[in-house]
Amino acid sequence: xxxxxxxxxxxxxxxxxxxxxxxxxxxxxxxxxxxxxxxxxxxxxxxxxxxxxxxxxxxxxxxxxxxxxxxxxxxxxxxxxxxxxxxxxxxxxxxxxxxxxxxxxxxxxxxxxxxxxxxxxxxxxxxxxxxxxxxxxxxxxxxxxxxxxxxxxxxxxxxxxxxxxxxxxxxxxxxxxxxxxxxxxxxxxxxxxxxxxxxxxxxxxxxxxxxxxxxxxxxxxxxxxxxxxxxxxxx
Numbered sequence: 001x002x003x004x005x006x007x008x009x010x011x012x013x014x015x016x017x018x019x020x021x022x023x024x025x026x027x028x029x030x031x032x033x034x035x036x037x038x039x040x041x042x043x044x045x046x047x048x049x050x051x052x053x054x055x056x057x058x059x060x061x062x063x064x065x066x067x068x069x070x071x072x073x074x075x076x077x078x079x080x081x082x083x084x085x086x087x088x089x090x091x092x093x094x095x096x097x098x099x100x101x102x103x104x105x106x107x108x109x110x111x112x113x114x115x116x117x118x119x120x121x122x123x124x125x126x127x128x129x130x131x132x133x134x135x136x137x138x139x140x141x142x143x144x145x146x147x148x149x150x151x152x153x154x155x156x157x158x159x160x161x162x163x164x165x166x167x168x169x170x171x172x173x174x175x176x177x178x179x180x181x182x183x184x185x186x187x188x189x190x191x192x193x194x195x196x197x198x199x200x201x202x203x204x205x206x207x208x209x210x211x212x213x214x215x216x217x218x219x220x221x222x223x224x225x226x227x228x229x230x231x232x233x234x235x
Contacts, residue, residue, distance in 0.1 A: 016069035031225035044213035095164030
């Protein structure tokens with residue numbers, strides 16, 4: 001498969017649409033959005049509930065496919081990719097952090113972080129070493145052998161961040177990552193994302209929280225499936 005080179009954009013959406021049928025009605029969750037996010041940006045996708053921001057994140061992360069338009073991740077056009085190719089792209093290019101952590105309860109923190117590397121056929125020793133390094137990076141060196149029920153909410157989210165980092169992604173996507181945390185812990189997690197971005201990682205934060213979104217260096221506002229103000233938000 002040949003892919004178009006689009007330069008320094010880690011993410012580009014060209015006239016992307018995502019429509020759903022609900023009974024007899026068409027819901028235009030994302031309606032002709034064009035935007036680009038450059039390497040090293042810290043971007044917030046902001047909007048009220050139902051604005052289309054989470055759908056946009058799922059499209060950027062290749063968890064869903066668009067109804068129309070084209071999405072590029074690190075210069076690769078995802079249109080035409082089958083499920084196996086999309087899974088391969090996600091595993092190597094995109095790290096995910098979700099509101100509810102999505103940790104496996106029977107596994108230790110270390111084992112949870114090792115999980116994405118299983119799909120690479122990596123030897124267990126290397127998987128363990130890389131997972132331990134990722135946990136150390138988020139300050140959990142002393143919690144590696146703890147299971148999720150032995151961790152605080154903030155520690156669980158740090159495990160989830162380490163799991164997102166362990167594959168060495170080009171892009172980190174965080175969907176309401178502080179939504180299940182108290183305000184003080186949420187600010188600590190935001191500081192973690194800021195530190196990662198300062199280290200050069202491209203971070204996209206999806207949030208309805210204006211105060212968190214304004215901590216990001218760039219804000220993209222979404223309403224009714226469109227970018228607010230109309231037109232494109234490009235490099």
